[in-house]
Amino acid sequence: MQTASDLLVDCLEAEGVETVFGVPGEEIEDLLFSLRGSSIEFVPTRHEQGAAFMADVCGRLTGDAGVCLSTLGPGATNLITGVADAHLDKSPVVAITGQGNRERLHKESHQALDVVDVFEPIVEWNTQIGEPEIVPESVRKAFKLAEYEKPGATHLEFPEDVAGEEIDAAPIPTRDRVRRPDPDDESVERAATLLEAADRPIVLAGNGAVRTRAADSIRAIVDRLGIPVVATYMGKGAISDRDPASLMTLDSGADGEAARAVDRADCVVAIGYDIAEHDPEGWNPDLEKTIVHVDHEPAEVYRHYNPDVEIVADVGATVAAIDERVPSDACSLWCADLHDSLLEAATTGPDRDAPISVRNVLPLLREAMADEDVLVSDVGDHKMAIAQSFPTYEPNTCVISNGLASMGIAVPGALAADLATDANVVAATGDGGFLMNAAEIETATRLDCGFTIVVFDDDDYGLISQKQVDHRDEHFGTGLTNPDFVTFAESFGIEARRPETWDEVERAFAEAVPSDDLTLIDIRLEE
Structure with a gap:
């Protein structure tokens, strides 16, 4: 008969986890020794914040949830900065924290905090694994919600008395990730019409343009239409900065030359744009721009970001669908001279x-x-x-x-x-x-x-x-x-x-x- 901690590690293996970053602690002793007998490498770090940042960047680069581990109390609170970073940067992370025996949690107790409550504002979902029987569902849900677009952090609290209990259960098999549907024809047609009617359209590539692996679709439409592209800081690389269409980032150039180009644009196609990165008031101060929103979620309600068309669908498929509807002579690379000066200055x-x-x-x-x-x-x-x-x-x-x-x-x-x-x-x-x-x-x-x-x-x-x-x-x-x-x-x-x-x-x-x-x-x- 296996313990609940053995089962949790089996579930991590079923999710494809290869590495767990963390700091050991007394309340996670069972879990550490269960990891020792698994295919997963436990990497002891020097601080829980470092462990969370490692999980954050692993998740960002691979698309698979990075995993960080701490004990209760100060270990859990030390994770918070890295977990919050994953939350606002849309990086898939599963954080696991230990906890003391459940029998002492109703009263003031050594190192005991309501960690689930503390994590609530900075994660997609979190729970205490209060019974061994819910380990498989809890782990599967944590990974599914962490990796589901838009991704982020989730949290599991694992009390030490639960970890040591015996349980006869198996992991829930993983399935293909939930995929957003292809865009609806009517919205694509409206977006294409706005793009064709614009005199100076521009693509604003955000975090989601890179995160959703939509770069190939973006590069294809940019190459065919010759539409300029400006990126947020986290959208860098959506197209190559060698491409004549690239204006690098919103703040690039002497005195914000790229921002001035966006000021001149009359239609902004925002692909994977995240308001947490860059306040739209900076590039749409007068509320005059036509905006096409392409993302996995509806646009945030914001006076300076009120899209004329919102397409909530698979990002790459949406960009490809718009590409098919817009005539190749509809756009022009209306600020190519700026690209040359930006790249020369940067290189x-x-x-x-x-x-x-x-x-x-x-x-x-x-x-x-x-x-x-x-x-x-x-x-x-x-x-x-x-x-x-x-x-x-x-x-x-x-x-x-x-x-x-x-x-x-x-x-x-x-x-x-x-x-x-x-x-x-x-x-x-x-x-x-x-x-x-x-x-x-x-x-x-x-x-x-x-x-x-x-x-x-x-x-x-x-x-x-x-x-x-x-x-x-x-x-x-x-x-x-x-x-x-x-x-x-x-x-x-x-x-x-x-x-x-x-x-x-x-x-x-x-x-x-x-x-x-x-x-x-x-x-x-x-x-």
């Missing part, structure tokens, strides 16, 4: 006497990376530069947190990306975000991961300083002091360097990025 290396800044460094980093290599960006001033000025050529190769926009994701996220892909991986982070989860370097060395950590080092929470200066002409409360990052990295037994000239920066990237070694490059920014 031209710095003058040798230029200061070492994030924007000046990025062309050299891009040159060292293959098209399919993955960059995981932390949050900070460097994220803005990466989002706006780092050309992206393939979907899911520039991972940016822009829903919750949480600092600390880069190092654990790059570890997950290294496990999930065969490509070379770069973690780009500021000194603030880096030290939030830098301990996961030890986890990476234990797993024999090989990726490159680029730390942009300015002794400051630079993005907040800049915003304060913009608002008040001064900044306060943002200054930092840092360890010697090279010595710090070397203490983990990994390669580290601090290039001080442009030739050294270029050489450091060229050697580190394609290698199989775990390397840290400390880029000391100049004023």
